[in-house]
Each structure stands twice: as structure tokens, then as C-alpha cells.
Amino acid sequence: MRAIAICGSPREAGNTEILLKKCLETLESEGIPGELVRLSENRIEPCSACEKCFKNRDKKCVITGDAFQKVFDKMIEADIVVVGSPVYFGSATADMMALLQRAGYVSKANGNMFSRKIGGPIVVARRAGQNFTYAQLLYWFMIGDMIVPGSTYWNVAFGRAIGEVNNDAEGIKTVVRFAENLAWLAKKLWGDG
Numbered sequence: 001m002r003a004i005a006i007c008g009s010p011r012e013a014g015n016t017e018i019l020l021k022k023c024l025e026t027l028e029s030e031g032i033p034g035e036l037v038r039l040s041e042n043r044i045e046p047c048s049a050c051e052k053c054f055k056n057r058d059k060k061c062v063i064t065g066d067a068f069q070k071v072f073d074k075m076i077e078a079d080i081v082v083v084g085s086p087v088y089f090g091s092a093t094a095d096m097m098a099l100l101q102r103a104g105y106v107s108k109a110n111g112n113m114f115s116r117k118i119g120g121p122i123v124v125a126r127r128a129g130q131n132f133t134y135a136q137l138l139y140w141f142m143i144g145d146m147i148v149p150g151s152t153y154w155n156v157a158f159g160r161a162i163g164e165v166n167n168d169a170e171g172i173k174t175v176v177r178f179a180e181n182l183a184w185l186a187k188k189l190w191g192d193g
């Protein structure tokens with residue numbers, strides 16, 4: 001079993017990354033290795049609506065010259081897909097949505113390639129917009145035939161400056177429990193292997 005945690009923030013070592021690392025550390029402690037992928041290091045253009053993925057049905061996007069295919073292939077190889085985004089004007093980042101919209105379309109064109117993978121979103125903001133952004137990202141999982149476990153709260157946290165999210169004990173606790181539930185569910189579904 002493998003996990004991938006995708007960070008939609010342009011800030012390296014920022015609050016989103018801190019939360020995703022907590023998630024990966026918890027999975028690792030449960031025997032599930034994972035990888036952090038930063039979209040800041042993997043530029044991805046938006047979907048051009050060419051619909052060639054539906055014509056070709058070759059599990060690829062025809063836009064080349066960016067990091068989409070590399071990140072998409074890692075998502076497909078993983079059993080657990082977690083996405084994290086800061087809230088920007090009440091929404092997930094453009095980087096994150098560019099990835100998810102292209103990944104979602106290529107997946108649909110090829111018979112729902114994310115079917116029954118497990119995962120979910122994690123969101124952080126200074127003050128407001130977390131719930132909307134959490135829901136926005138959740139829509140991607142739910143239309144993708146995926147399975148999302150809960151936690152003891154929604155996976156949202158507070159923080160503005162880099163590192164501030166460490167002061168949000170409840171936010172961290174929620175993410176750790178979410179990761180525990182991912183591991184619990186993964187083992188129920190696929191055993192310890």
C-alpha cells in the first residue's frame with residue numbers, strides 16, 4: 001500500500017505542507033509509506049477542454065511540457081490520495097484545481113481510474129473559507145468513485161504565517177485522526193500488505 005499527499009500551496013514548508021506531513025507521518029507509523037508532492041515544484045497548466053482524453057482514451061492528457069502526467073501517474077499508482085490546499089479568496093488554489101480538473105477528466109475518459117481509492121482533502125486558512133474549500137475538494141473525490149473517511153472534525157485548520165498551524169491543536173488532532181482512519185480503512189479493505 002502507498003499514499004500520496006499533494007500540496008497545492010506555493011509556499012514550501014508552509015501550513016498545508018505541515019498538515020500533509022502530519023498525515024503522512026501518521027500513515028507511516030501505521031506501516032503505510034507515502035510521498036509528498038509539491039505542486040510548487042510541479043507546474044501544471046489548466047485543462048484546455050480539448051476533450052482529446054475522451055477521444056484517445058490512453059490514460060494520458062495531450063497537454064505535455066508540464067508535470068501533469070508525472071503527478072497523475074503517481075496518483076494512479078497510489079492506493080491513498082490526500083490533497084491539501086490553503087484557502088485563497090474562499091477557494092482552493094488554482095494550482096490544485098488545475099491538477100484535479102485534468103486528473104478528473106482523464107480518469108473519467110478511462111473508466112474512472114480513481115475508483116475505490118481512498119483519501120480526502122485537508123485545508124488551511126488564516127480566518128475563513130475552510131469549510132467551503134473542504135467541500136470544493138470533496139466534490140472531486142465524490143464524483144471520482146472514491147471513498148473518504150471522516151475524522152472528529154472536518155479536516156480544516158487555522159494559520160496565516162508559515163508554521164502558525166502548529167498552534168492549532170484541534171486542527172492537527174483532526175488531521176492525525178483522519179490519517180488513522182485512512183490507515184484503518186485501508187487495512188480493512190486490503191489487509192496489512
Ligand SMILES: Cc1cc2nc3c(=O)[nH]c(=O)nc-3n(C[C@H](O)[C@H](O)[C@H](O)COP(=O)(O)O)c2cc1C
Pocket residue numbers: 009010011013014015016017086087088089090091124125126127128129158159160161162163
Ligand atoms: C492570495 C491569497 C488569498 C488568501 N485568501 C484567504 C482567504 O480567503 N481566507 C483566509 O482565511 N485566508 C486566506 N489566505 C491566507 C492563507 O490561506 C494562509 O496564509 C494559509 O496558512 C497559507 O497556507 P500555506 O502556508 O500552506 O501556503 C490567503 C492567502 C493568499 C496568499
